[in-house]
Amino acid sequence: MTSLFIFFLLLLFAIALACLLFPKAVQSFAVKAVRMGITSRSQGLVTFFNSKQYLIAVRVVGLIALVAALFLSIASIKGG
Secondary structure, eight states: OOOHHHHHHHHHHHHHHHHHHOOHHHHHHHHHHHGGGGGGGGHHHHHHHHSSSHHHHHHHHHHHHHHHHHHHHHHOOOOO
16 A cells, blocks of 8 residues: 555545534534635525534435545455
């Protein structure tokens, strides 16, 4: 395995854990990012990032990232 692949795998695990364990922190970071610059004029976008639906989407992204990281880990171990 190359070091770039290991870095990508660790990054994927970190994203998954952040989204699954700290969804409110991810939401507050997203709200701060949306309120900066041009996107701050879009009130609909800010409203969406403050909603419960966004928290569900963050958890789904975390679950997908975790499954992908586990799949890649298992594939790399079996593949050698």
